[in-house]
Amino acid sequence: MSNVAQFDPAILERLAADHPQRHDAEGKPIRCLLMYSGGLDSTLAGILMKMQGVDVVAINMFTGFCLTDHKRKMGHTRPDGTAYQNEAIVGAAGLQIPVEVVDVREGYLKVLTQPKHGWGSAMNPCIDCRIHMFSKAERELMEEYEAHFIVTGEVLGQRPMTQQKRQLGLIEKEAGLEGLIVRPLCQTRLWETIPEKEGWIDTDKLMAITGRGRKPQMQLAKELGVLDYPQPAGGCCFLTDGNYGRRLRDTIDHKGSEEVDFEDVLVLKLGRHFRLPGGNKLIVGRNHEENEMLFGYWKLGSFHRLADHKGPLGLYIGDEAAEDFDLALRITARYGDAPSDADARVELLEPHDAVIKAYRAVRPLARGDERDWLIQ
Numbered sequence: 001m002s003n004v005a006q007f008d009p010a011i012l013e014r015l016a017a018d019h020p021q022r023h024d025a026e027g028k029p030i031r032c033l034l035m036y037s038g039g040l041d042s043t044l045a046g047i048l049m050k051m052q053g054v055d056v057v058a059i060n061m062f063t064g065f066c067l068t069d070h071k072r073k074m075g076h077t078r079p080d081g082t083a084y085q086n087e088a089i090v091g092a093a094g095l096q097i098p099v100e101v102v103d104v105r106e107g108y109l110k111v112l113t114q115p116k117h118g119w120g121s122a123m124n125p126c127i128d129c130r131i132h133m134f135s136k137a138e139r140e141l142m143e144e145y146e147a148h149f150i151v152t153g154e155v156l157g158q159r160p161m162t163q164q165k166r167q168l169g170l171i172e173k174e175a176g177l178e179g180l181i182v183r184p185l186c187q188t189r190l191w192e193t194i195p196e197k198e199g200w201i202d203t204d205k206l207m208a209i210t211g212r213g214r215k216p217q218m219q220l221a222k223e224l225g226v227l228d229y230p231q232p233a234g235g236c237c238f239l240t241d242g243n244y245g246r247r248l249r250d251t252i253d254h255k256g257s258e259e260v261d262f263e264d265v266l267v268l269k270l271g272r273h274f275r276l277p278g279g280n281k282l283i284v285g286r287n288h289e290e291n292e293m294l295f296g297y298w299k300l301g302s303f304h305r306l307a308d309h310k311g312p313l314g315l316y317i318g319d320e321a322a323e324d325f326d327l328a329l330r331i332t333a334r335y336g337d338a339p340s341d342a343d344a345r346v347e348l349l350e351p352h353d354a355v356i357k358a359y360r361a362v363r364p365l366a367r368g369d370e371r372d373w374l375i376q
Contacts, residue, residue, distance in 0.1 A: 005043045012096055015050045017313060022053040026149065030056040030200045032151045033137055036099065037236075038087025039228040040217055041153030041185060047093060047224050049151055050182040052201050055076070057145050058099035060088035061133045062106055064262070065238040070269055074289045087230050104136050105262065112239070112248075112265060113257040117170075121266060123245035124237065127171060134175035149180045149195045153216075156186040156210045156372040165190065169255030172321075185209045185217070238269055243376075248271050250375050254279060267281040267297045267315075274373040280318025281326040282373075284335055298351045304329055307345035307359060313335020326362060333364035340364050 022030040034046045035147075036058035061074050062069075072084035081100035110130045114126030124236040137150055156371040162171065168190065172178050187193070187206040195201045209216045221229065238244045251260060254275070264354050267283065270290045274282040281301075285291035291313040295303070301317035314332030318324060329346045338344035348358040 005038060005040070005087070005094055005230070006228055007094050008225035009139045011047070014225075015047070018233070019051050021055060024198070024200065026148065028261070029055045030058065030195075031145060031147045032149050032195075033141055033145060033147045034058045035059055035137070035150065035152045036088045037091060037153070038089070038091035038230065039153065039172060040214075040221060040226070041155060041158075043091055043095070043153070043226060043229060044217060044224065045151050045153040045184045046097060047226070048205070048207070049182075049201070050095075050097070052205055054201060056151070057097075057147065058092040058097050059137065060086070060092075060097075060101045061136070061140060062097060062101050062103050062105070063129070063237075064105055064266060065269075067236050067238055067241075070238070076289075081319070091171055102136065102141065103340045104133055108132060109260070109262055109265070113252055113260050119245075120161050120240070120243045121245075122240050123248045124161075124239040126159070126239075127167060129239075130162055130171045131174045134171060134177055135183070138176045138180075148200055149182055150177060150185060150195070151182050153185060156183075156189050158212050160208075163165040164254070184204075199244060244268055247375050250275055254281075263297055263300055267294075267300060270294055270297075271312075271315075272335075273375040274328070274329055274370065275375055276318075276324035276373055278318070278322045278324040280316065280322055280324040280328070282324075282331060283315040283317070284332050285312040285314075295354070298353075302351050303349040303354075304332060304346050304360075306333055306336040306338055306356045307347045307356075309337040309344065311338065326360075327365075327373075328358055329362045330365040332361055332372045334367060334370060336364070338364050340366060 024030055032049055032054050032155045034042065036042045068084050077083055087101055111125050111128045115128040117126055117127040122269050129209045156163060156165060172181050181202050182193050182195055183190065185207045186209050188203060188208040189210060196203045204335050248265060251264055270293055271283040276282060283292050294313050294315050297315060301315050302320060305311055312332060312335050314328060316325060316328045333344050333346060343361040346360045346362055347356045348360060350357050
C-alpha cells in the first residue's frame with residue numbers, strides 16, 4: 001500500500017469529460033465540502049461526487065491530535081524510509097480538487113475534557129468531535145465556499161461509536177446539518193437527504209456499503225482507477241490511544257476539567273509521564289526529538305537534565321519545594337548514562353531556555369523503582 005492515494009490518469013480525464021458540472025435552480029454550480037482525510041473511504045466519496053458533476057472542495061480538519069502529523073513534526077520516517085506527509089493534501093492534489101486545512105482547535109478543549117456524549121474506551125470524545133467539526137463547516141465553511149451540502153466517507157457500521165445509524169442522525173441534528181450530509185458509500189441505507197430531494201445528486205448512483213470489512217471499497221477503488229492508497233489507520237488519532245487516554249484521565253483528575261488548558265493536553269503526546277507521591281508531575285523525554293519538543297512547554301514547569309552524562313530532558317510540573325522534586329530528578333537521572341551507584345550532577349534550567357540556574361546532586365533511582373508512579 002502507498003502512503004498517499006494514487007490515481008490512474010485516465011480516471012481524471014474521464015471525470016472531466018463525462019461528467020459536466022451540475023447547477024441548481026438559480027444556475028449556481030452544485031458544490032459540496034468533502035470532509036477529507038486522504039484515506040480510501042473519503043477518496044472514494046469524493047470521486048463518486050465528481051462522477052455526478054458536483055464541484056468538490058476538500059476540507060481537512062486539524063485538531064492537534066493527528067498521530068501522522070505528530071510523527072511528521074518529529075522528523076520520523078515510515079518503515080519504508082519515506083517521510084510522513086499530510087495525506088489529505090497529497091491526495092487532493094492527485095484528485096485535482098482544492099483542499100483547505102482547517103484549524104478547529106478553538107472550542108475543542110471543552111470537547112476533549114467535558115464531552116456531552118462521553119468518551120470511548122480511550123478517552124476519545126468521538127461523537128462530540130464530529131459534532132464540533134460539522135458545526136464549524138455549517139457555521140463558516142459552507143457559506144465561504146458557497147457549498148450546498150457536506151460529504152463524508154463514512155460507512156454505516158464501520159466505527160462503533162460514531163457510524164451507527166442513530167449516532168449519524170444525532171450528529172447531523174446537533175451540528176445543524178439535518179439532511180445536508182451525504183455519505184456516498186452507504187447513503188442508500190440511510191434516510192433521503194436534501195441534495196437527493198432537490199435533484200442535486202442521483203440516489204441510484206450512491207452505494208450501500210456497510211460493516212467494517214474493506215473488500216467492497218477495495219473493489220470500488222479498482223473499478224474507479226484508484227491505483228494505491230494509505231493503509232486503513234484506526235489509530236491515526238492520539239485520542240484513541242490507550243496510553244494517551246490514561247494520561248488525559250490523570251490530568252483531568254488532578255487538575256480538574258475546568259482548569260485544563262491546551263498545553264496540558266498537547267504535552268501528553270510526548271515522553272514518559274509520572275504522577276509522583278505528592279501529586280506533582282514529571283515528564284521525561286524518550287529521545288532527542290522529544291527533548292527538543294518538550295522545551296516548547298516551558299510555561300508548564302521547570303526543566304532539568306544530567307550535567308556530566310548523556311540523558312533525557314525532564315519537565316517537572318509542580319512545587320519545587322516538595323519532596324517530589326528530588327524524586328523527579330532521580331527518575332530523570334535513572335534514564336541517563338550516569339552510574340547508578342554514585343551521585344550525579346543534575347542541571348536545573350531556566351524555564352524559558354537552556355540556561356543553567358543551579359546544580360543538584362542526586363542518586364539515580366534504581367532501574368524499575370519508577371514503575372509505581374509511571375502512568376500506564
